[in-house]
Amino acid sequence: MWAAIVRFYHRxxxxxxxxxxxxxxxxxxxxxxxxxxxxGLYLSFAAPADYQQGESYRIIYIHVPAAWQSMFIYIIMAVCGGISLIWRIKLADVMLISSxxxxxAFTFLALLTGSLWGKPMWGTWWVWDARLTSELILLFLYLGIIALHAAIDDKRVAARAVAVLALVGVVNIPIIHYSVEWWNTLHQGATIKITQTTEQKAINKEMLIxxxxxxxxxxxxxxxxxxMKARCEVLLRERSTQWVKELVHKA
Amino acid sequence: MSTQALAFKTLLKRDLTLAFRHRAELANPLLFFIIVVSLFPLAISPESKVLQEIAPGVIWVAALLASMLSLDNLFRGDFDDGTLEQLVLSGHSLSLLVLAKVLAHWLLTGLPLLLLSPLLGVFLFMPTPAIQTLFITLALGTPILSLVGAIGVALTVGLQRGGVLLALLVLPLYIPVLIFAANAVDNSAAGFDVSGQIYFLAALLSLALTLSPMATAASLRISLS
Incomplete structure (x- = not known):
């Protein structure tokens, strides 16, 4: 079993x-x-309306998954960065920069939908609230990574530089998150928690699904x-190898 | 004295000597700091009440920018003349050598800025306890700025136009320091206890002190490859 996993990994x-x-x-x-x-979309519209926010809460079904996704992808990038720096696996570089x-884009989507949601709920497009601010900083971190990768001409060097930056960023994300949280909070608390006491009102099951x-x-x-992006990147990087040439000839 | 400590001391001494040979450049970040701070009364309002309110943020943002701008030539000269490659090849721990360079940089830019800050506090009508807190936060915070900034500089040292990119990479990472420091100064002006923020800054400093030289060393190796 273990040998099979290792073989898969190497391949x-x-x-x-x-x-x-x-x-x-x-x-x-x-x-x-x-x-x-x-x-998912059908049930999002079939779910009961919120007792306070009415129908307009439904943007949560885009907003929250996008916000989760923005953090999830950053963690994947940091893991890829670690793999790339430790084992020098080219594909980890490719996955990092493709992500x-x-x-x-997901970070931007989370900010955009949050802003659209904020207008009817809080009466303003933007507030300097903890989560909004940390999401904005996350966007800056993403843009920094993209800019650094674009600035270095040798893409192999660029990939390793970006890997270091992703790792530095991932150490900073919790610090940024908690410092900003302490600084100011208006945003509603996290609705979905892994541990729940009975007094805490959790999200309704029909909304959760x-x-x-x-x-x-x-x-x-x-x-x-x-x-898809990684495949393009792989072709571009391996363009001088035999198998890519064969592939191009066949097409 | 072990060879590592000797290497640390030699490099520190070399960097300080080199900086004192170019004395005119030493004053530049400091002048930048003073000018930026003095722009705010002109731009916003000379009223003492307004200035008092914005003073912690203004001084801290100016310190942050001054530190970032001066960082750009932390490794530049050594990169151009090949000293950096010799440092990597020297066989000493690169993290330690990086720490020596960052320390030299802080002594040359962070420390003067720190010593000048009470004067600027008086300029902006800050109350005395707030000035004291400002001094403590800058003492703890400016080394963090130098340490974290060094990672960004190491990543961009091989590039022709690293300046603006450096800001994009480094400024988001400075935000926690800015938040805690400015918040501490604000609170002490209002008469609250600020030991929590100070402890947090101290924790950030020890984290930066232990982790950032390693990341900087790794980045330098990448930039030189």
Whole structure:
């Protein structure tokens, strides 16, 4: 069993093998995305209206999964950065940089939907609240990574530089998060907690299910898009190798 | 004395000597700091009440920018003339050498800024306890700025136009320091206890002191490859 995992891991490290395998995986992820998205969206609209916020709370089904996704992708990038620096696996570099722009897009989406939600609820597009601010800083961290990668011409050096930056960022994210939290808070507290006492009003189950469905759908979306981007990046990096040339000739 | 300690001391001495040979450049970050702070009364209002309120933030943001701008030539000269490669090849712990360089940088830019800050506090009509807190937060905070900034500088040292990129990489990482420091000064002006914020800054300093030289050393190796 263990040997099989190690073998899989080593084969995944080969760009050529990755290219073929990811080509087969993308349709699966895309189908999974749509198959989960459709019931997720349906249930989002079928869920009962909020007793305080009425219908306009429904943006939560985009906003919260996007915000989760923005943090999730950053952690993936940091893990890829660690793998890239320790084992020098080229594919980890590819995944890191392919994830950066998607992560930035989700962060932006979370900020945008939050702002749209904030206007009817708080009466303002933007407040300097803890979570909004830390999400904004997260966007800056993403943009920093993209800018650094763009600035270094040798892409192999760029990938390692970006890996260090992602790791430095991941150490900082909790610090930034808690410092900002302490600084100012208006945002409603986290609704979904792993540990719940009975006094805490948790989210209604009919609202929770579509939220989780949407979150899973977003994960599949990310998986399929990041693989598409990674495939392009792999072809670009390996353009001088035999297998890429053969592939181009066949096409 | 062990060879590592000797290397640390030699490099520190070398950097300080080099800086004192270019005395005119030494004053630049300090002048920048003073000018930026004095722009605010002109731009916002010379009224003591307004200035008192914005003073902690203004002084801290100015200190942050001054520290960041002066960081740009932390490794630049050594990179251009090949000294940096010799340091990497020297066989001493690169993290330790990096720490010596950062310490030299802080002694040359952070320390003068720290010593000048009470004067600027008086300029902006800050009450005495707030000035004391400002001094303590700057004493704890400016080394963090130098240490964290060094990572960004190490990543961008090989680039032709690293300046603006450096700001983009480093400024988001400075935010926690800014929050705690400015908050502490604000609170002490209002007469509250600020030991929590001070302890937090001290914790950040020890974290930066232990982790950032390693990240800087790794980044330097990448930039030189």
């Amino acid at each position: 995944m490290a080969s760009p050529r093998h990755f290219y073929h395998l990811s080509g087969k995986m993308i349709p699966w992820f895309t189908w999974a995305f749509f198959l989960i998205l459709i019931p 950066a722009s998607i992560g930035a 579509p939220l989780l469905l949407m979150a899973v759908a977003f994960k599949f979306y990310y998986a399929s898009v990041v693989l």
